[in-house]
Structures are given as C-alpha cells and as structure tokens.
Amino acid sequence: MAGQTIALVDVRRPDLRWPFPARMAQRLCGQKITGLRRRAKYILADLASGETLIIHLGMSGRMQIDGPFQDCPEPAKHDHVIFHMQTGVRVVFNDARRFGAMDLCQTDQIDSHRFLAKLGPEPLGNRFDEAYLRKAFVNRKTPVKSALLDQKTVAGLGNIYVCEALWRSGIAPQKPVSKLTAKKIAILVPMIRQVLGEAIDSGGSSLRDHLQTNGEMGYFQHSFSVYGREGEACRTSDCKGKITRIVQSGRSTFHCPRCQR
DNA sequence: ACTCGGTCCTGAAGGC
DNA sequence: TGCCTTCAGGACCGAG
Numbered sequence A: 001m002a003g004q005t006i007a008l009v010d011v012r013r014p015d016l017r018w019p020f021p022a023r024m025a026q027r028l029c030g031q032k033i034t035g036l037r038r039r040a041k042y043i044l045a046d047l048a049s050g051e052t053l054i055i056h057l058g059m060s061g062r063m064q065i066d067g068p069f070q071d072c073p074e075p076a077k078h079d080h081v082i083f084h085m086q087t088g089v090r091v092v093f094n095d096a097r098r099f100g101a102m103d104l105c106q107t108d109q110i111d112s113h114r115f116l117a118k119l120g121p122e123p124l125g126n127r128f129d130e131a132y133l134r135k136a137f138v139n140r141k142t143p144v145k146s147a148l149l150d151q152k153t154v155a156g157l158g159n160i161y162v163c164e165a166l167w168r169s170g171i172a173p174q175k176p177v178s179k180l181t182a183k184k185i186a187i188l189v190p191m192i193r194q195v196l197g198e199a200i201d202s203g204g205s206s207l208r209d210h211l212q213t214n215g216e217m218g219y220f221q222h223s224f225s226v227y228g229r230e231g232e233a234c235r236t237s238d239c240k241g242k243i244t245r246i247v248q249s250g251r252s253t254f255h256c257p258r259c260q261r
Numbered sequence B: 001a002c003t004c005g006g007t008c009c010t011g012a013a014g015g016c
Numbered sequence C: 001t002g003c004c005t006t007c008a009g010g011a012c013c014g015a016g
Helices: A024-028 A107-112 A130-137 A144-149 A159-169 A182-201
Strands: A006-011 A033-039 A042-047 A051-056 A061-066 A079-085 A090-095 A101-106 A244-248 A251-255
Touching: A006 A024, A024 A101, A042 A107, A051 A107, A101 A107, A130 A144, A130 A182, A144 A159, A159 A182, A159 A251
Parallel strands: none
Antiparallel strands: A006 A079, A033 A042, A042 A051, A051 A101, A061 A090, A079 A090, A244 A251
16 A cells, blocks of 8 residues: 555545544545555554544454455455555455454544544564563562553554463463563563564464455464463473463463573 | 453354 | 353443
8 A cells, every 4th residue: 555545545434443533535536645654563554635644453353455356345344444445456455253444533633533543552663672671560469460551651562472481481370570570671671572573574463353454364373382282291491391371361371380580 | 450241233053 | 943141352331
C-alpha cells in the first residue's frame, strides 16, 4: 500500500471493537499512503491528508492483499473493510471475532492517541534494555508473565511470545518481577528479541486465524518450545521436566516447572 | 496506584 | 447427528 493511492474503501459494517471514526471511507478515499509504519501491535498508515489510519488486528484479524483484479470478487465472510487501491489491488481486513479496531487521527498527534499514549518501549528498539527493565520491575509484585504481557511494560509481546521468551530465559512465569536478579533480566532482554526476530522471519504463528498478507500461513508454531505443548517433555538439554499449563490472570501459561526457576 | 476477573465476539474442538 | 461446554494470537473497564 505504501506509495499507492486508495481509490475506494468498502466499509461493510459500522464498527469492530469500537465504532469506526466519522466518515472513515470518505476520509480515506483518494488519499495517497505516504508511509506505512508500526507501533506495538498497531499498523499505522500515514495519509497525504495529514491523518494516520490506525489498525489493530485483535485476536483473529488479518490483512490480505489480493489482485490486481479487473472486477471485484465477492467478499468472504468477516471481510469487514476492503481497501481498493488505484492499481486494482485489494487489501482486505478480515476479523471473525471483531476484537480488532480502526481509527483516524492527526499524524502529528499520533503519540497521544488513546491507543498509543500509554504504551511502553518497542521490544526491538534501543529504549528497551536491561536498565529499563530493571527499573520497570522495581517494587512490583506482579508475576513476570503478566508484567511482560502488559503493553505498558513493553509493547508488542503477546501470550505465545512471552511464554517462549520465559522458557528460553529459564525464568518461572509466576516469579514476582521485583525478585528477578539482574543476571536473569540481562538474559531475558536478548531472549525476547530473539523470539520475536525468529517469529517475524517465520511469518508469524498460525494457530487458527493468522495469515500473512500473501494468504500463506506463518510457520513459527512449529518452533514453539512450550506453547500448546502441555504434557510433553521439556526440550532443554538434560532437563527431565514436563511442560505444564497454568492460568495467570485468565490466560494460559505454558512452562517447565523444572528448568524455569 | 495496583491487580484481578469479566467482557466483547465467533468458531472450532471435544464430551456425551 | 446434535447439543452443550470450553477455549482461543487482545486489551479495556470497573471493582476491590
């Protein structure tokens, strides 16, 4: 979409998780996309008008690029917003559960938008390091699993990647963050980057809904060490532990109670 | 100022 | 086959 102009936007329902912004289709129609960016789990499309389109995929959302077409194919079930580009390419936002979101905001005010205002640093950026995390963990009793899932601590980790990063770091998910040693935190930071890097290179994790923009599945799910592996043997060398599922603040956590301390 | 559980929604899977 | 319950890549909100 970057550098292309939106010819038409087919908004097929009034809302996702929240109502779409007023006159969304008109505000997008005819606009050139001057840049495509990301902040945390939000896709940001900067428009020539000075506005930015903010998109979140929620749990089941996907963006798929199709075409170019001569004429329009029938939309599939849960195709909620269809961007028709001037090139004839379609970009389709499909989201069965509708936990996704879209909004428009002035580009120069993007950082104070309610979606983005309270987000922590990017896990792959320079502001996220050992010193930052040590400071963020001082005097907090929260289990490290919940703290890393909290987008205010670090922005962009989800349930799978937190489980995998904690396993790679040998850290128990229940551990209160204030009790993590500096040494463990120093291991955790690069492990978070490593998991995300590998997952991105693999096109993400397709459990059920996620597809890449080309319609193909991601394949990082084949590289999970703990997620969804309840009952299986721990893959840490020489560890005789068994992967266990627990529930922390309503979410499944998979871990090895033996080598994650 | 925190932490937790409930909640939004649809669909898939498993038990009986 | 069908009906029921449980669970799912997220994150806001209000209660305590």
